[in-house]
Amino acid sequence: MSLLSTRQLSVSIGGRTLCENLDLSITAGQTWAVLGANGAGKTTLLHTLAGLHPAAAGEINYLDRPLASWSARALACIRGILLQDSQDAFPATVLETVLTGRHPYLRFWEFEGAADQALAESLLQDVELQAMAMRRTDTLSGGERRRLAIATLLAQNPQIFLLDEPANHLDLRRQLVLLELMQERCFAKQGALLMSLHDINMALRMCSHALLLFENETLAGPVAEVLTLANIEKLYGCRMKTINDNGTLFYWPV
Numbered sequence: 001m002s003l004l005s006t007r008q009l010s011v012s013i014g015g016r017t018l019c020e021n022l023d024l025s026i027t028a029g030q031t032w033a034v035l036g037a038n039g040a041g042k043t044t045l046l047h048t049l050a051g052l053h054p055a056a057a058g059e060i061n062y063l064d065r066p067l068a069s070w071s072a073r074a075l076a077c078i079r080g081i082l083l084q085d086s087q088d089a090f091p092a093t094v095l096e097t098v099l100t101g102r103h104p105y106l107r108f109w110e111f112e113g114a115a116d117q118a119l120a121e122s123l124l125q126d127v128e129l130q131a132m133a134m135r136r137t138d139t140l141s142g143g144e145r146r147r148l149a150i151a152t153l154l155a156q157n158p159q160i161f162l163l164d165e166p167a168n169h170l171d172l173r174r175q176l177v178l179l180e181l182m183q184e185r186c187f188a189k190q191g192a193l194l195m196s197l198h199d200i201n202m203a204l205r206m207c208s209h210a211l212l213l214f215e216n217e218t219l220a221g222p223v224a225e226v227l228t229l230a231n232i233e234k235l236y237g238c239r240m241k242t243i244n245d246n247g248t249l250f251y252w253p254v
Contacts, residue, residue, distance in 0.1 A: 101155025
């Protein structure tokens with residue numbers, strides 16, 4: 001069964017078509033990278049898959065059911081999205097913000113219970129924010145706010161993670177630690193991840209599959225087949241150098 005699939009999906013914004021006739025099937029245990037130049041449509045595609053932006057044409061299915069057939073609450077229990085940047089409409093503490101990830105599982109007017117509280121506190125420890133639990137979110141740095149958004153997504157505990165530039169604002173160590181944490185928790189639920197990235201080498205390290213957004217076409221498949229030197233140079237419009245470190249390939253612009 002596909003966790004997330006598309007059939008003949010077309011995505012457009014501002015009168016411009018970003019991708020057309022996209023057929024995609026994402027199954028449990030896969031991590032997909034979405035790569036493309038600035039303005040290629042990575043964010044708009046993720047928003048479309050999440051149901052936040054209307055598709056121009058085609059189908060989007062979750063667990064082989066049309067996206068439109070899911071209620072907002074049921075969809076939130078299987079699909080989570082990490083936006084490129086986080087904004088807080090109302091002042092809240094770090095702990096209160098993580099607890100919002102539990103809202104899809106609560107009944108109307110129900111408050112979070114002891115188990116929700118314990119989970120939130122554990123996740124704050126995982127992202128190294130436990131000492132800031134009572135801090136207001138508007139006092140956090142960009143990196144701290146990003147770690148909080150990741151903790152909130154993990155509290156939601158979806159099966160499908162849609163991540164828009166998840167490494168934003170994170171230092172090198174935390175990029176690896178937190179991407180691996182999300183992958184571990186997602187796979188424990190027989191899930192899959194789809195994330196937009198700018199770092200080709202991170203995609204090679206973390207991802208099993210890649211979707212490349214060229215100007216007039218898309219290319220999807222296993223990383224070993226898709227992330228070739230020719231494809232990467234075409235995708236970004238610049239020459240690349242290949243570095244082989246004991247069988248591990250790295251790409252570097254020249």
